[in-house]
Amino acid sequence: MTQSLVTSAIPFKFDRADRVDAKLKQFRPELFGKDGLIRVALRDQGVHFMSITVVRGDVGEPTYLVFEMSVDGEPQHAFDTVGTKLASFVSEILSVAEIKAASTLSRLLTSHHIRTGQGLFDVPGLDFCGTPGMTVTRIKREYALARELRSYFDTNPAAGAPLDTVLRVRDFVKADADLAPLLDPEPFPRLTAEEAPGLDFGFILSLAFQGLIKFFWPVLFLLGLLVVTATIAAGLSQGFAVGVIAFIVSTIVAAVAILAIVANVYLGLRRLESANTPVDTLVDPDVMASLTEAENLKDTQQNHLAGISVMQAGALRGLTLRIAFWVIGQMATKRFRPGFLGDISTIHYARWLRLPKTNKLLFFSNYGGSWESYLEDFITRASNGLTAVWSNTVGFPRTENLFFKGATDGDRFKRWARRQQQPTWFWYSAYPHLTTARIRTNAAIRQGLGTVSTEDEAAAWLGLFGSKVRPATLIETFEVQTLLYGGLSKHPYARCLAIKFSDDPKQACAWLKSIEDQITFGDQPPADKVLIFALTADGLKRLGLPSDVGDSFPTAFRLGMGSPGRANLLADTGDDKAGTWLWGGPEKAIDATLLLYADSQTTLVSYASELSSGIDAAGGKVLHQVTPTPLPQPRPGETAAQIVREPFGFADGISQPIIKGTRRWMRQSDAIHAVEPGEFLLGYPDTRGFFPPSPQVPAAMDHDNLLPLADPKHSRGTYQPDFEMSSATAARDLGRNGTFLVIRQLAQYVDVFNDYVNDAAARYAGHPAIPDQLEPQLLPEWIGAKMVGRWKDGSSLVRYPNGPATGKQHGETFRPDNDFLPGAEDPLGARCPLGAHIRRSNPRDSLAPGSKDELSIVNRHRILRVGRGFDAVGGSDPEEQKPGLLFMCLNADIERQFEFVQQTWATAWQFHGLENEVDPITGRGGGMGRLTIPSARGPLNLTGIKDFVRMRGGAYLFMPSRSAVRFLARIEQGPDAEMPPPREDKLNEERSLLSTKD
Template sequence: MDFTYLTVAVPFSGARQEAVDQILAEQGRQAYRGGSIRDALRGQGVHFLSITTVPEDDGHSAFLVLESSHDGGKAQAINVLARHIPETLTAILQAAQISVPSDLARFLRDQSIETGTKLRAVPGLPHRGAPGMTVDRIYKEEAFARRLREMVARDRSDGGALHRLGLIRARIADEVAFKEMMTKADVGFLAPAKGGGGLASLLGMVLRGVGNFFWPVLGVVALLVLGFGLWAGVTGGIWAGIGIAALTAVLALAALLAWIGALYVALRRAEKTDEVDDSPPDYKVLSEVMQIEDDGVVNHLAGISKMKPGRLRRLSLRLAFWVIAQLATRQFRPGFLGEIGTIHSARWVLVPGTDKLLFFSNYSGSWESYLEDFITKANSGLTGVWSNTIGFPRTSNLFFDGATDGDRFKRWARRQQRPSYFWYRAYPNTTAHQVRLHAAIRHGLLTASTEDEAQDWFDLFGSRPRRTRSLETDEIQKIVFGGMRRLQDGVFYGLRLPENTQAARNWLRETLPTVSFGDGKPLDSAHILALSATGLARLGLNKVDMAQFPVAFLQGMDDEKRAARVLMDTGEDEPARWKWGNGTSGVDLALMVVARPAQGLENAAVDSAAQTVAALQKHGGAVVAKIATRQLPKEGPVREPFGFVDGVSQPILRGSRRWAQDQTSRDVVEPGEFLLGYPDNRGFLPVSPCVPPERDPDNILPARTSKTADTDWPDFQRDTASIARDLGRNGSFMVVRQLEQAVEKFHQQSLDQADRLETHPGVPPGLSRDQRATWIRAKAVGRWPDGSSLTRHPHEPAGGWAGEKDSVPDNDFLHGQEDPAGRRCPFSAHIRRSNPRDSFEPGSEKQMGIVNRHRILRIGRPYDEGAAQGLLFMCLNADLERQFEFVQQTWAMSRHFHGLTEEVDAILGRGGKGGQLTVPTEAGPVIVEGFNDVVRMCGGGYFFLPGRSALRYLAG
C-alpha cells in the first residue's frame, strides 16, 4: 500500500503568532485521547498529524506548517484532512488571517512541498520506522498479540516448545475474531542490516553521488568533448578528433576535480571559522515544550533551524540528505537510522524561498533518551545535516564531531524546538519497538517450524530472542564453561558403540538424561559425552552427512600423515604404539564423568559412570580405555604431575558466568572461537556440519543461519522447510591426548643440568642445587611451580623460595612488552609457545587478536595409572586445524619458533626432538642440553561435543 508524507507550509503575518498558537492549543486538545478531532481521524489511515508555527525572522514571514503521515497516496491523504477536519483547519487559517479557500483540498495540494535529494528538488528527507505497516494492521496485530499473550500465560501443556506452539496455533485458529491474522503479512522491516557492501558498493555510491550533484557540469563536459572532437575530426582526421576529445575530457575532468577540491577547502575553512552558539534556550518556549513532552509513550519533536548563508551550505545539505538516504537504503536495518529504532516517522524539509530547515519527529520514549541515542548512535548523520545551520557545535568534514559534543548539542537542540500544541497520533500507547514486536509475534506464530524457532517465539513474550552472541547455555555441555573443580573425582572412558545402529541409538537415548548441560554450578556429578567420526557413523550419519565435518576430524588424530607432519607424533609416540585410539583400539565415544567424592568410594566418578557403561555393554558396546583421574585437592591450586600449578591461563568465553565476573580481561574471546553457531573474534560464523531438512522430520535441529548481526527479532522470514538443519550449533570439537609424564626423569635432568651449569655466569648466583634445578624447570615451563609467571617474577617465585609468602598465580602480563628479549621467559618455554601473546609485535593489540584466533580451551586433568602418571589433556576448539593443530605444529613443535634454531617446546619435546633449551641472560645465553623426552603420547582422538538438540537428533 502507498504511504504519503504530507508537508504543507503557508505564510502568514508574524503579528498573528500568539493567536495562532492559542487556537492550535485549543484544537490540539481535541486531537488528544477522546477528542473530536481524534474521533474524526481514527480509522482513516492517519498515523501522525501536527500543525506548528514557524516565527517570522529577518524579512521572512511566519509560516503555518502542517505535517502528517498517511496510508495511501497524496490525493487520498489530502482528501482525508479536507473531509474529516475541515472546521479545525478553517479555524486555524482564520486565526492566521489566511483567506479560507472554498476548495480546501486544492488549497492543501497547492501549498504542499515535495522534497527530494535530487539537485533541483526542494531539499528534504523522510524516514519511516516500520515500512509497510498500515494503521489498521498496527491496531489488529496489537490486539492479536494481546490475545496470544493471554494464551501463553495460561499454557500448562507438556512437551517441547514446538509442540506447545502447535497447540496455541490450533486454539487461536478457532477464534473467529482473529481469522484474518492467520495469514502471512510482509515483515521485511524486521530484517537485519544489509551491511556495507564492500569497496565496490562504496565506489558505486561515490559515482552515483557525482552523477547526482554534478550532472549539469558533466553534461557540459560531454558537450565540450563531443564538440572539440568533431571539430578536430573534420579538420585533422579521425585520430586527431579522438586525441582532442580525450585531451578535452581529461582537462575538463581535472577542472571538475579542482572545483570539487576548492569546495572542500571552502567548507573546511567555514567549519573552522563559523561561530558556535552556546546561549541557553528561551525559558518561556522551553517551558511550553516540556509541558507537552513525556505525555504518554510516544513523543513529538518540532525543530526549526536557520541555514548558514551561501550556496555551499545548500549544496552540502543536499549531499548530507543524499548520503543518509543511500545508507538507509543500502546499509541500515529497515526502519532504522543507523542503530536508532525508536522513530515512528520523521522528516527534514527546507521551506522553499527561506533559510528555515524544519525537522519533525514522532518517536518513542523521552526527549532525553532520544537525543542520547542520536549522540551515541547516529551522530554523523545529524552532524551532516545540521552542521549547515547557525550555531551548531563545531564540526569537521561535514559529518564528524558536532553532535558528539553531547551537552552542547542538546542545548542547541532545545533552542530550535517549538511547542507541539496540535498533535494527533493514531497509537499513543504503542512504541516503535512494540509495532515490530507485534508483527514478529504474528509472523512467528505462522512460520516457526523448528524447536529453536518455537523457543524464539515464546521468548517474544516478556523476554527477548537470542542474540547471535548470546549463549544458549541450556544447549551447551557443561564442560565448556569449566567450573567443575568441586567435582574432584574423575574418570575418562574411551568406548565403542554397538555395530547395530538402532542399538547404539537406544543406548544414547537412555543415556541422554544423564548428560550435563548449562553454565550453572554442578551438583554431585557431571557427565560429558563426545563422539568420534566412527561414532557418528555408527549412529546413522551417512557419507553425505559426514562430509559436512572438517577433514581433520574425519581423518582423526591417528592418521599416519597427520600424526607425523602436523602433530609430530613419531618414533615412540607414533599411533601404532598407542594404548588406545588407533586402528583396532579406536574409540567411537568419549565419556568423561566427574563427581564429588563420596565416603567409602575410591573414585565417586567411576561409580557414577558405572550404570552408563554397563548399559552400553548390554547393548553390545565395549570399553576400550579407562583412565581414572587424580583426585583434585579440595582447596588450593591444581598441580600437574611435574608439580606446577595448572590451568592458570584460560580463554574467557564472552557471555559465560566467568565473563560476567571479568569482562575486561585480555583473555575474553567470542563464543564462536570454541562453539559452532556463534560469531568468532572476526564476526564470522564458523562452518558448521548440517543435514538436509528431510533428514530431520521432527524439526529437532535448528535451521542453519548465516546471520552474524544481532537483531531484536528471530529470523522467521526464511522458508525453513528447505533450509539445512544445523547439527553443529552449540557444539565443539574436543581433543583428547593421554600424555604420560616421566616425573623422576624430569627432575633428575634438571638436577643434572643444575650441576653442569653451577658456575655459568648467566645462572643467578647464590642458589642452592635444588633452587638452580627449580630455576631450570621454571625456565622450561615459563612459570614457577607456584603458578607465578617468570615475566612478572623473573628472580624467584612470587611466594618465595620456601613458599613463605602468599602467592596468587598471575596472568595479566604481556610477553612482548614486558620481556621482548626472552630474558625472563625464554622463547622455548612451554607457556610462551602455547600462548605467545604479543611476543611477535610487542604491545600490539592486532597481534593479540591474531594470537587469540589460535587459543584453545583446556579442560584436562592429571591422572595416576599404576606407577605411571601424567596428564589427560583435553581441549575444545571450533576449528581443529586453526587452533589445536596450529598451536602444536606452528608454535609448540616448530624448530624455528621466534627465530630459534633446532629447538622445540622445552616440555613437549619428545623422542629426540627436544634436547636444547636456550635461556637468554645478560651474561649471554645459557644452553640447557639433554633436557627432553619427558612426555610420552599414549593415546587420544578427535571428538565432536554435540549440543543437546544434536544429541536428541542422533538418538533418533
C-alpha cells in the same frame, strides 16, 4: 645477483595425466634425503626451488606439464640445469606423458617458457621473492656459520663484556679457513618488517592515475586523437578562436567519455560480484588425504602449494585480474621493503600466472611453516591482495569492490583454497630446513660478526643467538555441555571411559537415548555428578548418520588424530605413533567418550559401574578408562582450593581464555584473555566477526524439528533472521552449540625430568646467565622454570625472574599470576625464554610486543584446556605405570586451534626465530633437545633435553549440543520416537537469564 622465477608449460594428452602424476610420485625418494639422486644432481647448481605439476585441462583445452623453478641467474640457466642434470629423470616423465622432446630437453623447456607481465597484452602474472639477492651458496654458507657459532657457544659460554666475546668469536672464525671469508659482510634484508605506511590520498590518487594510463591507454589514445583532429579542423576552417573553443569542448567530452568507460567497468565488476556464487563444499576426503600426505614432511621447515583455479568467464575478469596483479606489484615495490608483504615474511618464492590458452589461474608458493599458519598469515594480515586476485575465479567467497571481504572470511577461504590445491609430488628445495626468518637472522649474524665495534652492537649481536624480539551474541547456555564453562573443580573425582558402540545403529541410538537426560548442560551443574558425552567420526557413522552429512564435518575430525597425515602434523611419530597407543589408534579406534565427574569417590565408582553396565547391555564395550588424580580441596577453615599441580610439580590450569557471553566474562573484564564465543562454539561469531561453517542435515532428516535452522546469512558475517525463508525445507544446523574435544593421554617421565634438571644444575652452576640473586638451592627449579616459563608455585618468570613468589612478599596466600604480556614486559626473553613451554602454548603479544592486533591474532588459536593429571594407569606394562596428564581441550576448529598450537608453536623447530628447538616439556627431541636462555651476559644453551612426555592414546571428538544429542539418539527411530519432557527448572532459569540480559 640476478634471480629468476621461471615457468614452462608443456602440453600433453589428458588421458596420460594420472600416469604422469604417479611417475612424479615415484621420484619422491630421490628428492628428499641427503643421498637422493635428484637432490644430489641439483646440489650447488644455484636452484632454490623446483616443482613439476600436472595441470589438467577442461574440454577443448590441453593438459600441461608445468615446470616451476627459482634460480640464481637468467632463465636459461634453469633450462640448461634441467637439461644437463635431470635429463634422465625428466625424460622418463616425458615418456609417460608421450611428449616428444625437441633436439634437447633445454630447448623444449625454452620453447614453452611463459613470460608474464601486467600489461594489456602480456600473459598476466606476478612473481615474488622473499629473500632477494640471497644466492643458494650464500644462504648455505651463512647457515653453516651460524651453526658453527652456536656450537662454539655450547662449549665456550659468553663471559665478560659483550664486545670481548665478539672479538673471541672473530678469532675463532679467522682460524677456520672455510669460515674466515665470511667475516667480509654482504648486504642483507633486515630482520623484521617495517610497518607499512598508511594509504594516503596522494598515493591512492597517483596509483589511480598510473592505472588509468596503463590499462586504458588505447581509449586515451583514440580520444586524444579525436581532440587533436577536432581542434585542427575547427582552427583551419573557422579560425584560431574557434579552434581553442573546439579544443576545450572536445577535451571535456573526452574526459566525460573516460569517466563513463571507467564507471561502466566498475559497475560491470559490481554486477559480477553480486552474481558470483560462492562454493562452500569440503575437499574430497581422498584428495585431502593426498594433500596432507604431501605436506609437513620429516626434516623440513617448508611446504609447497600448487593451486589451480578456474577463471570466471568474460573479458572484464581478465582486465580486473591484470589490475589486481599490477596494484599488488606496486604495493610490494613502493610500500613494502623487498622480501616482505607488509609484515608477512614466510614466503621464499611465489608466483601467480594465467596459463595461456586455458581458463586456469595457477599459483605456486614455496613457504615456511604449515599450510594452516601460511593461510592464517594472509587472512589476518594481507587478505586484500588474495581477494583481488582470486575473486576473479569461480566459487571464491563473496567479495566487494575487488579487494574487500572474500579472504577475510577465513574458514570459507581456507575451504576454497584446499579445493583449488593439488598434491605436489615432485618438489625440490635447496635448504628445506630453513625459514625466511632464519635466513635473515643468519645473514645478520654474519653481518654483525664482521662489523660490530661497540658494546651495544655486540650485545645486540649476541642477542641474535637468543632470537630476541624487536620491539555477539548471547550463548544459549543450557544447550551447551557443562564442560565448556570450566574444569568442574567442585567435582574433584573423575573418570574417562573410551567406548565402542554396538554394530547395530538402532541399539547404539537406543543406548544414547537412555543416557541423554544424564548428560549435563548449562553453567550450573548438579552438586553430586556430571556426565559429558562426545563422539568420534566413527561414532557418528555407527549411530547411522549418513555419509553425506558426516562429510560436512571438518576434515581433521573426519580423518582422526591417529591418521598418517595428522601424525605428521602433530609429531606423533616414532614411539608416539598411533600403532603404539593404548587406545584410539587404528587398531583400537573408539566411537565415543564419557567423562564422569563426581563429588566423592563412592559416587564416581558407583556411577562408572552403572554406565559401564549399560554400555555392555547395549552391545557396546568400554575399551579403555583413565581415572585422574582427585583434585585438591580446601583445607579446614579455607574457602579456596589448593593449587592443582601436574606430575612434574608445577601449578597447572592457570592460563585460560575467557569466553565472551559466559558468566565468568560477565563477572570480570580481561582484555588479554577475552575471546569471542565462535572460537569455541559453533554457531557464534569468531574473532573476525564471521560464523564458522557448521555441519548441516537436510530438513527431511529432522523429523521432530529438534535442530536449529542453518541460516545462510552466517556466511556473510552477519546475522539477521529471514522470515521469508521456508523452514519446511531449510537445512538444519547440527553443529550449533557444539564444539570439538581433543583428548590426549600423555605419560610423564617424572624421574627423567628430575634427573635432567639436577644434572643440568650441576653442569651449568656458575654460568654467567644465572642471576646473582638466585639462591643456590633453587638452581634445579630455576632450570625447570626456564623450560616451563613459571615457577612451581605458578608465579610467572616475567614478573618473578629471580625466585618464586611463595614464601616471600605474598607468603603462602599467593595465587598464580596470569595478567602479564611477555612481549611488552620481556621482549628479549631474558626472563621467560622465547622457547619456554608457556610462551609456545600461548604467545600472547610475544610475536609483536604490545600489539593489540597480535593478541587478537593469537586468540584465533586459543584452546580451552579442561584436562586433569593422573597417577599410574595400571596394568602389567611398565609404561602404563607412568603418571601423566589426560590432556583435554575444546575448540571450534581443530586445525586452526589445537593443531596450529601443536605444530606452529609447540613443535616448530624455528618458532620465534629459534634454531632447532621444540617445546622443552612436551616436545620430542630424542635426547637432542635444546633451549636457549638469553641473558645480558650471553645465552645459556640447555642441551641434551630428553623426552619427558609420551603419547599413549587419544582422539578427536565432537561434543554435541542438547538438541544434537536428542537428534542423534533418534536417527534410527523415525518421526514417532518418544521425546523426553522439557525440564522446567532449566527452562525457567534460562528464561530468567535471558530477560536479565535484555
